[in-house]
Structures are given as structure tokens and as C-alpha cells.
Amino acid sequence: MSNYLGNYSLYIALIASVYLIFKSYLDANSDNKYLDKNFILITSIQTIMIMVSFFSLVAAFVISDFSNETVFNNSHTLKPLFYKVSGTWGNHEGSLLLWLLVLSIFLFIFLLNSRSQDTKYKLLTILFQQIIITGFLVFILLTSNPFKMLYPIPSEGLGLNPILQDPALAIHPPILYLGYVGTSIIFSASLASMISGNIGDKWARHIKNWVLVSWVFLTIGILLGSIWAYYELGWGGFWFWDPVENVSLMPWFCLTALLHTVIVLQKRNSFKEWTIILSITTFSLSMSGTFLVRSGILNSIHTFANDPSRGLYILSFLFILILMSILIFFFNQNKISNTAKENFILSKETAILVNNWFMMFFLSVVLVGTIYPIFLEVLNGSKISVGPPFYHNLLIPFLIPFLIFMSFGPSLKWIKDKLKKFNYNILIIFLVSLLISYVILTKTENSFLLSIPLIVLSIYLLLVTIKDFFVSKSSISQKISHFGFSLLITSILLNGLFSNEFNSNMKVGDERIFNEKVVKLKEVSVTDVDNYKSLKASFEVTNKNSSFALYPEVRIYQQPLTITSEADIKTTLFSDNFLVFNILKDDGYYNVRYQYKPLMIWIWISTIFIGFGGLLSVIRKNEQKY
Amino acid sequence: MSKNIKFLGLLLTLIIFFIILLKGLNISKDYSNEKLKSKIDFSLNAKKLFSDEIINISDLFDKNSPSVVNIWASWCAPCREEHQFLMKLKDMNINIIGINYKDSPKNAKNFLSSLGNPYSEVITDNDGTKSIEFGAIGVPETFIISGKTNEIIKKYIGPLTSDNLIEIKNLLKKNA
Numbered sequence: 001m002s003n004y005l006g007n008y009s010l011y012i013a014l015i016a017s018v019y020l021i022f023k024s025y026l027d028a029n030s031d032n033k034y035l036d037k038n039f040i041l042i043t044s045i046q047t048i049m050i051m052v053s054f055f056s057l058v059a060a061f062v063i064s065d066f067s068n069e070t071v072f073n074n075s076h077t078l079k080p081l082f083y084k085v086s087g088t089w090g091n092h093e094g095s096l097l098l099w100l101l102v103l104s105i106f107l108f109i110f111l112l113n114s115r116s117q118d119t120k121y122k123l124l125t126i127l128f129q130q131i132i133i134t135g136f137l138v139f140i141l142l143t144s145n146p147f148k149m150l151y152p153i154p155s156e157g158l159g160l161n162p163i164l165q166d167p168a169l170a171i172h173p174p175i176l177y178l179g180y181v182g183t184s185i186i187f188s189a190s191l192a193s194m195i196s197g198n199i200g201d202k203w204a205r206h207i208k209n210w211v212l213v214s215w216v217f218l219t220i221g222i223l224l225g226s227i228w229a230y231y232e233l234g235w236g237g238f239w240f241w242d243p244v245e246n247v248s249l250m251p252w253f254c255l256t257a258l259l260h261t262v263i264v265l266q267k268r269n270s271f272k273e274w275t276i277i278l279s280i281t282t283f284s285l286s287m288s289g290t291f292l293v294r295s296g297i298l299n300s301i302h303t304f305a306n307d308p309s310r311g312l313y314i315l316s317f318l319f320i321l322i323l324m325s326i327l328i329f330f331f332n333q334n335k336i337s338n339t340a341k342e343n344f345i346l347s348k349e350t351a352i353l354v355n356n357w358f359m360m361f362f363l364s365v366v367l368v369g370t371i372y373p374i375f376l377e378v379l380n381g382s383k384i385s386v387g388p389p390f391y392h393n394l395l396i397p398f399l400i401p402f403l404i405f406m407s408f409g410p411s412l413k414w415i416k417d418k419l420k421k422f423n424y425n426i427l428i429i430f431l432v433s434l435l436i437s438y439v440i441l442t443k444t445e446n447s448f449l450l451s452i453p454l455i456v457l458s459i460y461l462l463l464v465t466i467k468d469f470f471v472s473k474s475s476i477s478q479k480i481s482h483f484g485f486s487l488l489i490t491s492i493l494l495n496g497l498f499s500n501e502f503n504s505n506m507k508v509g510d511e512r513i514f515n516e517k518v519v520k521l522k523e524v525s526v527t528d529v530d531n532y533k534s535l536k537a538s539f540e541v542t543n544k545n546s547s548f549a550l551y552p553e554v555r556i557y558q559q560p561l562t563i564t565s566e567a568d569i570k571t572t573l574f575s576d577n578f579l580v581f582n583i584l585k586d587d588g589y590y591n592v593r594y595q596y597k598p599l600m601i602w603i604w605i606s607t608i609f610i611g612f613g614g615l616l617s618v619i620r621k622n623e624q625k626y
Numbered sequence: 627m628s629k630n631i632k633f634l635g636l637l638l639t640l641i642i643f644f645i646i647l648l649k650g651l652n653i654s655k656d657y658s659n660e661k662l663k664s665k666i667d668f669s670l671n672a673k674k675l676f677s678d679e680i681i682n683i684s685d686l687f688d689k690n691s692p693s694v695v696n697i698w699a700s701w702c703a704p705c706r707e708e709h710q711f712l713m714k715l716k717d718m719n720i721n722i723i724g725i726n727y728k729d730s731p732k733n734a735k736n737f738l739s740s741l742g743n744p745y746s747e748v749i750t751d752n753d754g755t756k757s758i759e760f761g762a763i764g765v766p767e768t769f770i771i772s773g774k775t776n777e778i779i780k781k782y783i784g785p786l787t788s789d790n791l792i793e794i795k796n797l798l799k800k801n802a
Contacts, residue, residue, distance in 0.1 A: 291647075312648070312651060315644070315647055315651065319640065319643075319644050323637075323640060326640070330632075330633045333629070374650040378646045378649040379646070387765075389728075503740055503741075504740055505741070563788070565707075582706075582707075591706075
């Protein structure tokens with residue numbers, strides 16, 4: 001029943017799309033002053049139909065309706081309800097349906113939110129957004145229909161990958177998609193404004209909200225993915241430069257650049273073309289991310305589907321969209337009124353431009369690392385491996401100028417700033433950060449020359465961003481985000497410098513001494529839980545004057561047979577103690593990995609600061625309007 | 627005029643990207659459906675991890691039966707995960723040759739002494755070139771290679787799972 005409902009509502013949504021494409025195209029070429037009421041009506045019908053379709057898939061997962069192939073492949077009656085629901089988007093078909101749902105909801109919100117904008121601009125935005133929606137609808141119906149029926153109806157499903165049964169991962173895809181899909185509105189809107197010729201400060205104010213919203217969701221989505229990797233994969237790291245992680249990072253760099261450029265457009269009415277190029281690039285990168293992940297062209301631990309017909313479809317669709325945007329850009333370039341103003345070297349505009357260069361550099365490095373292996377393999381059949389060393393070697397040295405730049409760039413004035421008299425505050429802050437770095441660096445044996453300027457500068461930037469809270473006149477949201485960023489860099493650097501670990505095989509009763517700590521394995525108990533067998537170990541870590549217990553776990557799932565290690569992590573404000581164990585053979589030994597990771601929690605907290613700054617900006621902006 | 631050149635340049639780049647990604651789509655398909663059977667160059671020389679002795683790769687392989695080649699590194703977290711399965715393969719008396727990828731010998735030896743050594747022989751690959759000769763794109767990767775024809779019978783990208791064990795056992799039996 002829910003299969004038919006879900007399937008047919010998608011067809012109705014497709015009909016609505018086709019209608020809206022024609023109607024908006026015709027209306028955009030006429031001189032209508034007002035937006036036809038039908039647009040809001042039909043768009044809401046379409047949104048409701050896609051919602052019906054999505055929730056009938058959720059319902060099929062909840063009641064374990066195995067006549068549905070997607071449910072059969074990805075669910076199981078023994079699974080907890082929460083993971084049955086999140087199983088809806090934990091697979092290829094369901095996640096595309098979620099993409100589609102967010103696409104249509106965002107267009108609906110856009111229509112409600114842009115009453116004051118020019119009619120032609122609104123019509124064109126609807127047109128481009130509907131082209132994207134149609135593309136996804138046809139893709140789902142042709143190659144990845146989530147409502148395929150099975151007969152005879154199987155009595156039990158194949159289960160969800162247990163590694164995906166984690167609360168952070170259950171909400172990670174929806175949040176990330178909100179970010180990705182938000183960029184589609186920016187894309188459609190910037191193409192529309194290109195044709196209708198309304199790019200300027202007014203448009204910038206209007207689109208900035210969408211940029212901020214997408215950016216906040218993307219930031220939080222990446223954070224959740226990284227938290228998942230840290231807690232669930234049990235490798236003790238939070239970023240692995242895996243291609244699938246990279247494809248979420250690339251739109252983030254681009255969106256961060258756009259976020260800053262839009263401000264220039266709003267305040268100074270310049271950087272018009274660059275804003276449009278960044279909007280197009282951001283969305284293309286989000287779409288390429290979908291292509292790279294969903295087509296199976298990448299070989300990654302995360303690879304989900306491996307179906308070339310899907311890859312071919314997304315690839316063609318992606319290139320049609322890019323081609324369309326290039327054509328629109330070149331044929332409407334002359335409509336951009338070039339209010340070229342003189343740019344001075346020492347000004348906020350230049351500072352933002354430099355920020356953009358850095359973002360583009362970081363983006364290029366990640367892009368090359370991600371797709372170059374594919375290119376090389378096609379061109380001469382040779383295969384190369386790109387791992388963390390590539391990214392670290394190329395990115396870390398460039399952090400030095402970036403940090404220096406970020407410490408003064410944001411406080412420059414618009415138009416033209418003067419070289420001030422020598423500022424003693426700055427000198428004091430710099431000396432303090434030198435002192436702190438000296439104390440920190442004497443405590444580590446790891447003394448690469450590169451780590452000295454990095455630590456000094458990151459602490460200096462941190463102190464400067466704290467100082468800005470009291471001195472600078474810039475907006476509070478910017479201060480919070482910049483403070484969060486400097487905290488993030490500092491935490492990552494110190495975490496990398498001071499992390500240490502040991503790895504050993506232990507029996508029940510064994511003790512290991514490590515960095516003045518005693519780690520003891522007290523016992524291992526076996527219990528049966530819902531859908532897996534659990535081996536829980538009890539460890540005691542004794543420091544000089546305190547001790548605490550850690551209980552890592554190994555889970556043995558039956559459907560499908562998978563063994564996962566759940567690390568136990570004791571988190572304090574200063575450090576994480578991370579312990580994970582694995583079953584070896586049946587001779588009573590366990591492989592134990594203990595890691596000491598300082599400031600881990602600050603990596604998460606600082607990212608939340610970054611996102612919170614953006615969120616605050618959205619809220620404050622909306623308050624100003626009313 | 628310069629606008630047209632920019633436009634054409636962009637268009638050309640786009641077309642090149644499209645063609646390459648399209649081709650890439652077809653290549654990656656080959657990994658999964660076992661059609662790709664390239665050969666390994668057996669004339670390569672390599673250094674052993676434990677004895678520092680330089681040997682010819684062909685000496686490592688049993689001419690009459692297929693061998694398993696596993697590319698690993700002590701810094702690679704998924705390698706740790708799959709290690710238990712390699713130990714199981716060793717218990718089934720399967721010949722596993724290890725290629726230690728971009729690793730320090732000290733760490734590599736520690737890794738094997740604490741987790742167990744599933745390999746009949748480990749060769750070092752300091753600069754990653756040996757692994758490239760095998761067609762690896764990362765660690766861990768596992769190959770099943772025929773000793774007779776030096777062809778790659780099967781390639782696993784990423785850590786082995788318990789399902790792969792049975793498959794490997796069957797493949798070895800079939801090709802023996």
C-alpha cells in the first residue's frame with residue numbers, strides 16, 4: 001500500500017515540476033508584474049506529494065514492510081525503532097528521496113521569503129530550481145526507485161550495516177543535505193539574478209541568508225560526520241582525508257569564500273561576477289560530491305553504491321547544469337553593471353579577496369588529491385595513492401601566512417585603511433603568545449621547525465580574536481565564528497603534537513605501564529543484547545594520584561555478521577582517554593589500544609562556535625527586518 | 627574576442643572533464659566484476675623487512691598455487707581492523723606475502739610482534755612504488771595472484787571482512 005502511495009506521489013510531483021518549468025518560462029518572458037498565485041499553490045502541492053512519498057518510505061521502514069526492496073535490503077525486525085527510521089536515509093534510494101524532499105521544501109520557503117523581490121527574478125529562480133528537482137525526480141524514478149516491490153514477500157530483512165547504527169550518523173546525512181541543497185537555491189538564484197540583472201547590494205542582502213543557512217548546516221554536518229568517525233570507527237582520529245570526507249569539505253571552502261564575498265557585494269556593491277562564479281562553483285561541487293559518492297567511481301571506505309548507470313546519469317545531469325550555467329554566465333555578462341571602484345591595498349575588500357585566495361588554494365589541494373588519481377588512471381593506467389601526507393605537506397605550511405593574515409585582516413576598514421601607529425597591545429599579545437608557546441613546546445620532544453611558528457601564530461590569533469570581543473566594532477557573530485576558527489586550529493595543532501598511544505596484547509589481569517600511567521585489564525564479560533552479542537571489558541587506568549575506569553566493548557552482530565569495536569572514551573576538558581580492544585584468537589589475549597588525546601573536546605566545541613556565529617547572524621538579520 | 631576565447635576554453639575543459647570522468651566510471655566498474663586481469667611484473671626486486679636482504683619478487687610466490695598479497699602499514703588504522711582476518715587466513719595455511727607500505731621498519735616490526743605475523747615474508751616499500759606496480763591505490767589492499775601466470779585473480783580494496791575469508795578460500799581452491 002505505502003509502496004503505491006509513495007511511487008504515485010512522486011509521479012504527481014514530476015507532473016507539477018514539468019508544469020512549473022513551462023509556466024515559469026512563459027511568465028518570465030511576459031511582462032507580468034505579479035507572481036501568479038498558482039506558483040505557490042503548485043509548489044506546495046509538489047512539496048506535500050514528495051513529503052507523502054518520503055513518509056510512506058519511513059512508514060515502510062517502521063512497520064518492516066519487506067515487500068519493499070529498499071526496506072528488505074536495509075532493515076530488520078530486530079532493529080531498534082530509532083535506527084529503523086534513520087535507516088530510511090542510510091541507503092542510496094532513501095537518501096536521494098531525502099535530497100529531493102529538502103530541495104522542494106527549500107524552494108517553498110524561498111517563495112515565501114522573497115516577496116519583496118523582483119517578479120522576473122523569482123520566476124527564473126523557480127525555473128532553475130524546478131530543472132534541478134526534475135533531474136532528481138527522473139533519476140530516482142529511473143535508476144533508484146525506493147518503492148520497488150518484491151514478491152514473494154520475504155519474512156526477514158537483510159539488516160542495516162551496524163557501523164551505521166550510531167546517533168551521530170543517523171542525523172549526519174539530513175544535516176549535511178540541508179547544507180548541500182541550500183547551495184542549490186544559491187545557484188538558481190544567482191543564475192536568475194544574472195539574467196534579470198538585479199545583482200547588487202539588495203540581492204546580496206537577500207541571498208546572504210541562504211548562504212549563511214547552507215554554511216551553518218554544512219559546518220554542523222561535517223562536524224557530525226567527524227564525531228561519528230571518532231567515536232564509532234574507533235581509529236582514534238577525527239579526519240582521514242577520505243575522498244568522501246573531502247567532497248563535503250570542498251563545498252565548505254567554496255561556501256566560506258562566498259560568505260565573505262557576499263558581504264563585500266552587500267556593503268560595497270562590487271565583486272559581482274566573482275560572487276556568481278562562486279555560487280555556481282559551490283553548487284557544482286555539492287553535485288560532484290553526490291556524483292563521486294554515489295557512482296562508485298571512488299574507492300573509499302564509505303562507498304555506498306556501485307552502479308554505473310547511476311553514475312552516468314548523475315555525470316550527464318551535472319554537466320548539463322554546469323554547461324547551462326556557463327552559457328548563462330557568458331551571455332548575460334554584459335548585464336552586470338560594472339560599478340568599478342578604486343580598490344586600495346589596505347582595505348577590508350582586499351582582506352576578503354585574500355581570504356578567498358586561501359580558500360581557493362585549500363580547495364584546489366583537496367580537489368587535486370581527490371580526483372587526480374581518477375584522472376591519472378584514465379590517462380595512462382597508472383595508479384597513485386594520495387594519503388594524509390599529501391594534504392598535510394601541502395596545507396600545513398600555508399597555514400602560517402593564513403594565520404598571520406587572519407589576525408589583522410578582519411579588523412581593517414572598508415574602502416581604505418591607514419597604517420596605524422605602532423600598536424603596543426599587539427606587541428604585548430605577541431610576546432604573551434611567544435611565552436605560552438615556549439612553555440608548551442618545552443613539554444614535547446616533537447620539535448619540527450614548522451611546529452614553532454604554527455603554535456606561536458595559532459595562539460597569537462586566538463588571543464587576538466579574544467581581544468576583539470572587547471575592542472573591535474565588527475559584528476558579534478563574526479567575532480564568535482572567528483574565535484571558533486582560531487580555537488579549532490589551536491586545538492588541532494596541540495592535539496596533533498601531544499597525542500600518544502600504546503598498543504599491546506593483554507590477558508585478563510595484565511598491567512601495562514605507559515607515560516607514568518598504569519593500565520590494567522580487570523575482566524571481560526559476555527552478554528546478549530537486542531540484535532548483537534556484547535563483550536564488555538573493564539579497564540582501570542591509574543595515574544599518580546587518581547584512577548578511572550574504562551569499559552570498551554566489542555559487538556558481534558548477526559545480520560549481517562559484522563564485528564565492531566566500540567571504544568570507551570573518558571572525556572575531560574583537558575584530554576580524552578581513548579581505549580579500544582579487539583578479539584585476537586581464542587587464547588585469552590586481547591589487542592588493546594590506549595590513546596591519550598589532549599583537547600579533543602575543544603575540536604568539537606570550537607566547530608560549534610563557528611556554526612553558532614553563522615546561526616546568530618541569520619537570527620539577527622531576520623530581527624532587523626521586522 | 628577574449629570573452630569568446632574564455633568561453634571556448636571553459637567549454638573545452640568541461641568536455642575533457644566529462645570524457646575522463648565517463649571513462650573513469652567504466653574503469654572502476656572493472657574492479658568489482660573480476661574482468662580486469664592484469665599481470666604483475668615478476669622481475670621486480672625488493673628488500674625484506676626482517677633480514678634487509680634484497681630478493682626477486684618471483685621467489686616469494688609458489689609456482690603451483692595462488693598466493694595472497696596484502697599491502698599494509700602500521701600507521702593505517704583499517705589495517706589493524708583487518709589483521710585478525712589475516713591471522714585466520716594464516717591459520718588455514720594460506721601463503722600471505724606482506725608489502726609494508728611507506729612505513730618505518732621499527733613501527734612495522736612492533737606492529738607484527740604485538741598483533742602477530744600472518745605473513746610468510748614481508749617486503750618493504752619505502753616510497754610506495756612497489757605497491758603502485760601492483761596497482762594499489764591505498765592501504766590496505768589485498769590481491770590474489772596466480773603463481774603460474776602471475777595474473778591478478780582478484781583484488782580487494784579496503785580492509786577484508788569475514789565474508790571475504792570464505793570467498794578467498796574458495797578462489798584459492800578453484801585456481802589451485
